[in-house]
Amino acid sequence: xxxxxxxxxxxxxxxxxxxxxxxxxxxxxxxxxxxxxxxxxxxxxxxxxxxxxxxxxxxxxxxxxxxxxxxxxxxxxxxxxxxxxxxxxxxxxxxxxxxxxxxxxxxxxxxxxxxxxxxxxxxxxxxxxxxxxxxxxxxxxxxxxxxxxxxxxxxxxxxxxxxxxxxxxxxxxxxxxxxxxxxxxxxxxxxxxxxxxxxxxxxxxxxxxxxxxxxxxxxxxxxxxxxxxxxxxxxxxxxxxxxxxx
Ligand code: VGL
Ligand code: ZN
Numbered sequence: 001x002x003x004x005x006x007x008x009x010x011x012x013x014x015x016x017x018x019x020x021x022x023x024x025x026x027x028x029x030x031x032x033x034x035x036x037x038x039x040x041x042x043x044x045x046x047x048x049x050x051x052x053x054x055x056x057x058x059x060x061x062x063x064x065x066x067x068x069x070x071x072x073x074x075x076x077x078x079x080x081x082x083x084x085x086x087x088x089x090x091x092x093x094x095x096x097x098x099x100x101x102x103x104x105x106x107x108x109x110x111x112x113x114x115x116x117x118x119x120x121x122x123x124x125x126x127x128x129x130x131x132x133x134x135x136x137x138x139x140x141x142x143x144x145x146x147x148x149x150x151x152x153x154x155x156x157x158x159x160x161x162x163x164x165x166x167x168x169x170x171x172x173x174x175x176x177x178x179x180x181x182x183x184x185x186x187x188x189x190x191x192x193x194x195x196x197x198x199x200x201x202x203x204x205x206x207x208x209x210x211x212x213x214x215x216x217x218x219x220x221x222x223x224x225x226x227x228x229x230x231x232x233x234x235x236x237x238x239x240x241x242x243x244x245x246x
Contacts, residue, residue, distance in 0.1 A: 003045050006245075007179045009200075010036060010052045011136060011186030011193050013109055016095040016102035017055075018187075023102055024095040026187045026215050033106065035213040036185050040112050048177050049119040051170065052144065053136035055096040055192065056103055056124040063132045065091035082130030089132060096126070098149075113144060119177070120144040123170055134192045137199035141169040171203045181206035183237075183245070185213030190221035197229045207234040208245060 013036065016022040018029050039045055057063070062081060065073040073093040080086050096103040104110070113120050124147065125139030126132065133139060142148045174182070182205045184193055193214050200207045209229060216222025226236055237244050 003047055005178050006047065006181040006183060007174055007177075008039055008045070008047045008050045009136060009182050009184045009186070009196065010050065010109070010113075011184060011196055012053055012055050012096075012188070013106050013186050014055060014096055014102065015104055015106060018106060022095070023093045024217075026217055029187050029215045032185060032187070032213050032215055033108065035210070036109060037112060039183075039185065039210075039213070040109075040116055042117065047118065048179060049121060049174070050113065050116065051121045051123055051136065051141075051173075052105055052109075052113060053123040053125060053139060053186070053192070053196070054103065054105060055126050056098055056139075057096050057126045058129045059094075059097055060129055061094075061097075061126065062130050063089055063092050063126070064094050066094055081132065082128060087132075098127070121170075121173060122147050134195035135199040136192070136196045137168040137170050137203065139168075139170065141173050168199070168203075171199075174205070179205070181208065183208045183210060185210050187215055188222075189214045189216030190218055190225045191216075194225040194229065197234055198232070201229070201232050201234055209234060209236050211236050211238050 016024050017026050019025040060067050062079060065071045068077060068091065071077055071091050073091055075091050076088050077091055078086060079089045122142050122144045123136045123139040124142060125136060182200050184197055186193055197207050197209060216225065230236060
């Protein structure tokens with residue numbers, strides 16, 4: 001079945017977010033894998049484009065507790081980012097460091113996406129050492145099979161993170177292909193899935209979250225995230241048979 005004008009966005013399915021060994025493993029995060037595999041099937045779903053996002057930090061990223069001794073992971077710290085904006089950062093264990101296995105997209109998924117005969121893109125985000133970037137709309141778009149390590153957009157001078165969601169490279173890529181609806185799956189409901197959904201809504205994409213295809217770090221924050229997305233016009237869908245995908 002052709003899924004008209006609808007893109008599949010697969011958020012941060014990377015080893016560091018997956019049990020058993022991820023440094024920031026999302027509880028039961030591995031349970032979403034069969035659901036995502038089921039969505040990458042040309043016979044069933046002919047997405048005009050599939051986008052996978054990858055949290056992709058430099059070694060000394062602003063979000064790492066290790067960058068702010070003596071702070072510990074999961075503490076909140078008021079910081080000033082590279083834009084000069086003061087904000088509250090949840091400090092994380094080191095995760096998804098460029099060039100490490102933890103940053104890799106889970107291999108069965110990577111393999112499936114490599115074999116998928118259609119348009120697949122990779123979005124890398126959080127590449128600027130002085131900016132947190134949870135939303136895939138704040139990343140830079142590159143080839144899935146041949147990712148660029150050195151897009152000018154990820155340099156500290158001209159980071160993609162400094163653009164608004166509407167003019168982000170992901171938003172332009174989707175609009176160029178006539179996409180006006182996005183289906184989100186991936187990790188984590190309360191951080192990157194939430195912020196990607198908020199960007200999609202603010203860029204006027206119909207935004208659907210596949211409930212069984214997402215998992216969060218904190219149950220309470222995940223529930224609040226889903227409430228907020230629904231309040232803003234997004235939908236949580238339950239089935240992966242397309243029945244309630246309007
Ligand atoms: C994420 C925390 C830190 C996510 C990324 O993918 O949800 N969470 N970096
Ligand atoms: Zn991160």
